[in-house]
Structures are given as C-alpha cells and as structure tokens.
Amino acid sequence: MSERVTVFGAGYVGLVTGVCLSSAGHEVKVLDVDPAKLASLDAGRCPFFEPGLEDLMRASRDKGALSFATVDSIRRFSGIIVIAVGTPATATGSADMRFVRSVVDMLEERAEPGTVVVMKSTVPPGTGRALSARLAPHGIQYVSNPEFLREGSAVTDWFQTDRVVLGGVGDAIDRVRPMYAEIDAPILACDVTSAEMIKYASNAFLATKISFINEIAVLCDLVGATVDEVASGVGMDSRIGPAFLRPGIGYGGSCFPKDTRALDFLANLHGYDFHLLRAVIEVNARQRLLPVRALKEQFGSLEGRRIAILGLTFKPETDDTREAPAGEIISLLRAEGAEVVGYNPIPVPMAELTSTADTLQEALAGAHAAILTTEWAEIVDSDWASLVRTMADRPIVFDGRNALDPQVIQSAGAKYIGVGRPQEGTA
Numbered sequence: 008m009s010e011r012v013t014v015f016g017a018g019y020v021g022l023v024t025g026v027c028l029s030s031a032g033h034e035v036k037v038l039d040v041d042p043a044k045l046a047s048l049d050a051g052r053c054p055f056f057e058p059g060l061e062d063l064m065r066a067s068r069d070k071g072a073l074s075f076a077t078v079d080s081i082r083r084f085s086g087i088i089v090i091a092v093g094t095p096a097t098a099t100g101s102a103d104m105r106f107v108r109s110v111v112d113m114l115e116e117r118a119e120p121g122t123v124v125v126m127k128s129t130v131p132p133g134t135g136r137a138l139s140a141r142l143a144p145h146g147i148q149y150v151s152n153p154e155f156l157r158e159g160s161a162v163t164d165w166f167q168t169d170r171v172v173l174g175g176v177g178d179a180i181d182r183v184r185p186m187y188a189e190i191d192a193p194i195l196a197c198d199v200t201s202a203e204m205i206k207y208a209s210n211a212f213l214a215t216k217i218s219f220i221n222e223i224a225v226l227c228d229l230v231g232a233t234v235d236e237v238a239s240g241v242g243m244d245s246r247i248g249p250a251f252l253r254p255g256i257g258y259g260g261s262c263f264p265k266d267t268r269a270l271d272f273l274a275n276l277h278g279y280d281f282h283l284l285r286a287v288i289e290v291n292a293r294q295r296l297l298p299v300r301a302l303k304e305q306f307g308s309l310e311g312r313r314i315a316i317l318g319l320t321f322k323p324e325t326d327d328t329r330e331a332p333a334g335e336i337i338s339l340l341r342a343e344g345a346e347v348v349g350y351n352p353i354p355v356p357m358a359e360l361t362s363t364a365d366t367l368q369e370a371l372a373g374a375h376a377a378i379l380t381t382e383w384a385e386i387v388d389s390d391w392a393s394l395v396r397t398m399a400d401r402p403i404v405f406d407g408r409n410a411l412d413p414q415v416i417q418s419a420g421a422k423y424i425g426v427g428r429p430q431e432g433t434a
C-alpha cells in the first residue's frame with residue numbers, strides 16, 4: 008500500500024528516508040529550511056556525499072514519487088509526517104531539541120486530525136511521552152521510530168536493516184507499518200520510551216565495544232601482545248561478534264559522541280551516575296591524545312614539524328566531518344606549533360588545518376610525520392613504500408586505525424606506530 012509521507016529535514020537521515028521510501032513506492036515530499044540544500048536538490052544533486060543516494064533520488068524524482076519544498080510553502084499537513092531534523096549536543100551534553108520543537112510547534116497548529124507523527128530524530132527517552140500527550144488533543148498520533156543507518160552505507164542499511172523499531176500505541180504503530188512493507192526485517196513494536204532508549208542503548212553499547220578494545224590495546228602494549236590478533240580471537244566468539252573491535256584513535260561522528268553524552272546527561276538528570284558510560288567517554292577522549300603524545304615523544308617538540316593528517320571525515324565514504332577525530336588532533340598539533348597539512352579523498356573543508364593537499368602524494372611530500380585518522384581505502388591501499396620515501400628523513404607514520412602494513416612502512420625507512428601493536432623489535 009502506498010503511503011503519503013512528508014519528511015522534515017533533508018540531511019543524512021531525512022533525505023535517505025525520503026529517497027528510500029519513494030523508491031519503495033510511497034509518495035514522498037521532503038522539506039527543509041536550508042535554501043542552499045533545496046536548490047541543490049531541485050537541481051537533482053545530493054547536497055552531501057552518500058554512495059548510491061543521488062542516482063536513486065533522481066530516479067524517484069523522475070517518476071514523480073519524490074519532491075522537495077520549503078517548510079513555509081506547506082499550509083496544512085496530513086498523512087504520515089517523519090521528523091528527521093538534527094538533535095546536536097548542547098554545551099552541557101544534553102540533546103539540543105530546538106529544531107524538533109519548532110517542527111512540533113508548527114504541526115500542533117497546522118496538522119490535520121488523523122496525522123501520524125513519526126520521530127526519526129534521536130531524542131532523549133521521555134520526549135515522546137510528552138509529545139504524544141501534547142499532540143493527542145489535536146487528533147495527532149505519535150510514533151517513535153529511531154534510525155540505525157550508518158553514513159557511508161546508508162542506502163543499503165535502509166533496505167537491509169536488522170530491525171525496525173516502532174514505539175507507540177497499537178493503532179498508531181499499525182498506521183506506520185505499511186511504510187516498511189518492502190523491508191524484510193523484524194518489526195519490534197514497543198512503548199515510546201523503550202523505543203527511544205533502544206537507540207541510545209545501541210549507540211552506547213557500540214561505543215563501549217570501541218572503548219573496551221582501546222583499553223585492551225593499552226594492556227597489549229604493556230604486556231607485548233598484538234591487539235589485532237586479540238580482537239580477531241575475541242570477535243570469533245558468536246556471543247561477542249567481530250564488529251566495532253578495531254582499536255584506534257576512538258569514535259567520532261555526528262552520533263556516538265553526542266548520543267553517549269546525552270545519555271550520560273539523562274542519567275545525571277535522573278540522579279544516576281552511569282559509571283560505565285562515563286568511562287567509555289573518557290577513554291575515547293584519551294585516544295585522541297595518542298598520536299600527539301607519540302609524536303612529541305619521538306620529536307621532542309612539534310614546533311615547525313610538517314605533519315600530514317590523512318582522512319578528515321569521521322569515517323570513510325562520507326563527507327561528514329562532525330566530531331571527526333581529525334579535527335581535534337589537528338587543533339592539538341597546531342597548539343604545539345606544528346604545520347598541519349590535511350588530505351581527504353573527497354575534498355572537505357577543515358578550518359583548523361595549515362593547508363590542504365589535493366593528493367596523498369602532495370600531503371606526504373617532505374612531511375616529518377603522517378597520522379592515518381580515517382581508513383579510506385584509497386589511502387590504505389596506496390603504495391606506502393613509495394610514499395614513505397617522499398617524506399622527510401626518518402619520518403614517523405602513526406596508524407590511528409591499525410589499517411596499514413607496519414612491515415612495508417618500516418622497510419621503506421619510517422618508524423611505524425600503531426595502537427596496541429608491538430613496536431619494531433619487540434614482537
């Protein structure tokens with residue numbers, strides 16, 4: 008059954024939602040308040056990089072299933088309304104609900120009775136219960152429908168999701184089920200607050216796996232074990248699984264850092280000290296210091312040293328630099344007086360850099376050190392033996408993702424430092 012769906016927000020989640028729903032046969036309108044984004048969409052261009060999205064978007068638009076508009080151009084709302092606006096962190100760590108609130112305020116006035124509001128933005132547990140109570144007197148139903156897609160594989164993730172979570176009362180959930188008729192995944196129907204908590208708990212658990220393996224990496228360094236072997240062996244246990252067990256400079260991006268902080272904030276708000284989560288956040292912050300500390304140990308001072316930062320986005324296959332580890336590491340290096348040149352396979356702006364290189368070769372030429380901050384295949388699969396030879400005398404390569412081959416780098420004359428990988432001669 009084809010549904011009429013309006014999506015608020017043409018960001019990574021909203022646009023992917025709109026495009027995937029329309030390509031599955033629903034009639035979708037995506038709204039945004041950003042004129043530049045809408046101009047790009049009207050011209051058939053995806054305003055951000057997400058593999059496969061632009062082609063699918065054009066196909067849906069050409070068959071009349073997908074359109075874009077400004078929020079102000081719509082006077083009355085009905086059908087299914089998906090909210091996918093941002094919920095960034097505030098200075099205190101809580102989720103900034105400004106954008107969600109402005110949409111809900113408007114819907115309260117302009118949505119027809121019988122409308123169902125579907126919340127895809129990540130909102131603190133408790134939000135939906137309050138919003139449901141506000142909207143119910145207007146005949147508007149509310150369903151929490153947290154999103155689990157990953158940037159870089161968002162389209163595949165949408166169609167091949169592990170589960171669809173729908174939180175709300177039974178008849179509201181039944182109104183939303185047809186939206187997912189084309190998706191072959193279990194639907195977990197639960198209450199609103201549990202649905203909200205599933206999202207935060209999932210991200211907190213994945214962040215915990217990352218910080219856990221990073222702690223194990225420290226111990227591996229101390230006892231002379233190789234964390235990559237340890238992670239492989241641990242991940243082979245089907246109760247644990249291999250995902251999110253790669254040690255490195257820690258998690259970043261638009262979700263894990265803000266969602267872990269928001270959950271910690273929520274716990275505090277309710278008078279609970281979430282020890283484990285706090286440790287996860289602290290360990291992650293510590294990981295960022297590793298390359299800076301390692302380079303200072305090797306060079307003494309970083310003043311005037313040319314350091315190449317390889318990978319500016321928070322993960323490969325995206326252009327998203329929100330809370331990317333690179334940004335923080337660059338600022339730390341600049342504060343030490345280093346000259347920092349950045350390279351990313353997809354050009355992205357990063358104000359903290361001294362300069363940006365157009366190619367990997369240009370970034371590494373004459374560099375005293377390189378830090379791999381994001382494991383883009385283009386960077387990892389390059390000819391590192393040749394690249395190292397273009398660097399300064401006795402350079403250092405800090406592999407912040409344990410993705411490079413230490414032997415190739417060492418044989419070419421550089422010092423290789425990974426995370427929890429034994430140093431040359433200690434294996």
Ligand SMILES: NC(=O)c1ccc[n+]([C@@H]2O[C@H](COP(=O)([O-])OP(=O)(O)OC[C@H]3O[C@@H](n4cnc5c(N)ncnc54)[C@H](O)[C@@H]3O)[C@@H](O)[C@H]2O)c1
Pocket residue numbers: 015016017018019020021038039040041044078091092093094106109110127128129130154155156157158261262
């Ligand atoms: N990015 C991810 O990988 C991801 C994954 C799962 C969940 N989420 C959650 O989904 C939500 C959206 O994240 P995102 O990364 O897509 O954000 P984003 O910043 O990429 O997009 C948000 C969009 O909403 C628009 N917007 C703001 N106010 C609006 C309004 N009043 N009406 C219409 N549009 C408005 C903005 O202009 C922007 O285009 C967040 O709560 C996030 O935590 C994100």
